[in-house]
Amino acid sequence: MTAVIINGKEVADKKKHEIAQEVSSLKGQGITPGLVVILVGNNHASRTYVTNKEKTCKELGMNSLLIEMPEETSEAELLAKIEELNNDAAIHGILVQLPLPKHIDETKVIETISPLKDVDGFHPINIGRMMTGQKTFLPCTPYGIMVLLEEYGISVAGKHAVVVGRSNIVGKPVGQLLLNQHATVTYCHSRTKDLAEQTRQADILVAAVGIPNFITAEHVKEGAVVIDVGINRNEAGKLCGDVAFAEVSEKAGYITPVPKGVGPMTITMLMYNTLQSAKESMNRK
C-alpha cells in the first residue's frame, strides 16, 4: 500500500482562512483578539516557533505581543508579569513558551495563567475539563491532530489507537481526545515491553517520542493511519519526525509528513483558541 500523505499545511491554510473571517467580524463588533507570547531566555529553537506565531497572528488580523525576558529572570518576576496580563482586558491568550530555564518551576507558571486565557490548554483546570469531556481550551497539537483526522474523513470510534509517548503536552492529551471520540487507546512509553507488538495493533498510530526514525515499517500494520508529532533535526540539520517516512509510507494507509504535517496545525489551533477566548470575553461583559 502507498499511503495518502496528509497535507497539514493545506488544512491549516483552510482553517486559518475561516479564523481570519471570524476575526474580521469580531473586529466589526469592536474587539480584536490578542495573544501574548512570553519567551524567557534565548533558546534558538523556541525563537523560530515564536516568530511563526507572531507572523500567523498578523496574517489573521489578530494583535500579537511578544514579551522577551532575559534568561536570568526570576520566577517571581515571571509570575508577576503573568498576573498583570491576566488582568489586561485586551489580552485573550497567554502563552509562555516551554521549556523554561531550570530555575523556574513550570507547573507554578502554568497554574498562574488564568484558565480563561490558557490558550495552550495546559492549566490543570482545563486538562480536567478535557478529561471529563467539557467544553474548554484543548491543547493545540492534540486538537490539530483531531482536526486532521476529521478533515480526511478518518473515523475514530471503535478504532484501536496506540500513542507512543506520554508527555503532558502531546502524548497524554492526544490519547484522551481519541478516547473522548470512542477509540480504544493504548499508551506506550520507554518502559513498554515489546513496543512493536503493541504498535502493530494500531489502526491509528501516534508517534510523539522525539527520536528520529524511531518508528519503522516493522512497527506499523498494513493500512494504518500514522501521525508523526516529532520535531527533530537530523545530522544535516534538516527537520524530521519520529517516523522513518520512506519505508512507513509504503505500508501505511495515511501518514503525516514532517514538516507540513502536524506542525502547521498546532499554530492554527492556537489562533483558534485565542479567537474563542476573545468571543467568550464578550459574552462575560
Ligand SMILES: Nc1nc(=O)c2c([nH]1)NC[C@@H]1CN(c3ccc(C(=O)N[C@@H](CCC(=O)O)C(=O)O)cc3)C=[N+]21
Ligand atoms: N507553551 C508552548 N506551547 C507550544 O505550543 C509550544 C511550546 N510551548 N514550545 C515549543 C513547542 C513546539 N511547537 C511547534 C509549533 C509549530 C511548529 C511548526 O509549525 N512546524 C512547521 C515547520 C517549522 C520549521 O520549518 O521550523 C512544520 O512542521 O511544518 C513546530 C513546533 C509549539 N510548541
